[in-house]
Amino acid sequence: MIANEISLLVDKLNNAFYEWESHQEILREILDLSIAKKLASPHSSVESIQPGDLLEINISLSEIVGEYNEACTKINSFFKELKSSVIDEGLQLMLDKIKENGGAEKRKLQRVELNDQCLEYIRYDSVVKELKKEIPLLEEKL
Numbered sequence: 668m669i670a671n672e673i674s675l676l677v678d679k680l681n682n683a684f685y686e687w688e689s690h691q692e693i694l695r696e697i698l699d700l701s702i703a704k705k706l707a708s709p710h711s712s713v714e715s716i717q718p719g720d721l722l723e724i725n726i727s728l729s730e731i732v733g734e735y736n737e738a739c740t741k742i743n744s745f746f747k748e749l750k751s752s753v754i755d756e757g758l759q760l761m762l763d764k765i766k767e768n769g770g771a772e773k774r775k776l777q778r779v780e781l782n783d784q785c786l787e788y789i790r791y792d793s794v795v796k797e798l799k800k801e802i803p804l805l806e807e808k809l
Contacts, residue, residue, distance in 0.1 A: 669741055676735045683731055687724045694721060 694716070701713045 683728045
């Protein structure tokens with residue numbers, strides 16, 4: 668909704684600006700002619716320049732800029748509401764929970780990766796226990 672409003676305002680502003688430029692060129696030509704006449708005969712009077720349409724265009728531009736500023740104010744208030752709706756503490760709690768879950772997942776992954784080594788350790792440990800039992804028996808036989 669606001670995007671459409673801004674888009675329309677931009678179009679209006681561009682159209683008014685192009686109209687301003689086209690009238691400004693005409694006014695510049697009139698001014699150049701008046702200056703040339705005044706330089707040619709400094710003591711004679713020169714016709715007054717009527718800005719005419721430029722004043723209307725200037726008023727139109729001012730109104731469009733006002734509408735644009737209102738739309739920007741709406742956008743800014745929307746962003747303020749959005750920012751205030753996001754609670755920093757809630758985000759921090761969520762981030763902490765994600766880190767905690769990540770740590771737990773990392774430990775699970777390590778367990779899976781080290782499973783073969785653990786099984787090998789258990790097997791060797793049982794062999795060592797068996798040998799510890801057999802050593803005294805073998806010593807007695809000697």
